[in-house]
Amino acid sequence: NAGVTQTPKFQVLKTGQSMTLQCAQDMNHEYMSWYRQDPGMGLRLIHYSVGAGITDQGEVPNGYNVSRSTTEDFPLRLLSAAPSQTSVYFCASSRTDRHSGNTIYFGEGSWLTVV
Amino acid sequence: EDQVTQSPEALRLQEGESSSLNCSYTVSGLRGLFWYRQDPGKGPEFLFTLYSAGEEKEKERLKATLTKKESFLHITAPKPEDSATYLCAWGAAGNKLTFGGGTRVLVKP
Numbered sequence: 603n604a605g606v607t608q609t610p611k612f613q614v615l616k617t618g619q620s621m622t623l624q625c626a627q628d629m630n631h632e633y634m635s636w637y638r639q640d641p642g643m644g645l646r647l648i649h650y651s652v653g654a655g656i657t658d659q660g661e662v663p664n665g666y667n668v669s670r671s672t673t674e675d676f677p678l679r680l681l682s683a684a685p686s687q688t689s690v691y692f693c694a695s696s697r698t699d700r701h702s703g704n705t706i707y708f709g710e711g712s713w714l715t716v717v
Numbered sequence: 718e719d720q721v722t723q724s725p726e727a728l729r730l731q732e733g734e735s736s737s738l739n740c741s742y743t744v745s746g747l748r749g750l751f752w753y754r755q756d757p758g759k760g761p762e763f764l765f766t767l768y769s770a771g772e773e774k775e776k777e778r779l780k781a782t783l784t785k786k787e788s789f790l791h792i793t794a795p796k797p798e799d800s801a802t803y804l805c806a807w808g809a810a811g812n813k814l815t816f817g818g819g820t821r822v823l824v825k826p
Binding site: 606633635637642643644645646647650652658660692694696700704705706707708709710711 | 748749751753758759760761762763766804806808811812813814815816817818819
């Protein structure tokens with residue numbers, strides 16, 4: 603998946619711990635976003651950004667925080683992990699949301715288990 | 718409420734047996750209907766974006782079409798390596814995607 607790098611790949615957290623999932627892209631894309639994928643629920647949007655310094659909430663933002671200080675990076679912070687946040691997390695990026703060049707790339711995913 | 722629904726949930730095909738996957742949507746302000754392929758343990762892999770009713774795009778054995786209410790992904794003469802989950806998603810401004818639940822395709826040799 604072209605140029606979207608997520609770390610870590612796997613993580614186990616205890617309830618109440620905090621952590622940051624990292625996402626970086628090297629394609630100079632304006633748009634970045636975070637999704638979570640749960641069995642039977644499909645992918646759901648957590649937060650998104652349309653450029654450095656600009657972020658907004660998606661469908662399921664509670665318990666997560668984001669910032670976009672650079673074009674390349676879009677970290678997702680879990681403030682106080684809960685078992686309900688056990689999921690697979692995907693970061694995505696794209697250059698534009700207009701017809702020309704509107705290809706959205708996804709990272710390989712981060713598997714998070716909260717015990 | 719904006720909604721994307723995929724059918725069937727699962728599809729078992731014999732190698733060479735062509736079939737179609739359906740993605741129906743009730744959304745406002747469509748800015749692209751996206752198709753992705755996802756293999757187990759991997760992220761979604763981009764296949765197509767369609768923008769206008771009547772538009773068609775092809776890639777190897779896959780062909781995506783779009784009407785005003787639904788999109789189809791046609792798999793022609795599938796091979797076992799086409800086994801995957803196929804996802805469709807509606808794109809809104811800011812490239813916010815609303816996904817359907819996916820169709821799991823298994824192609825048996």
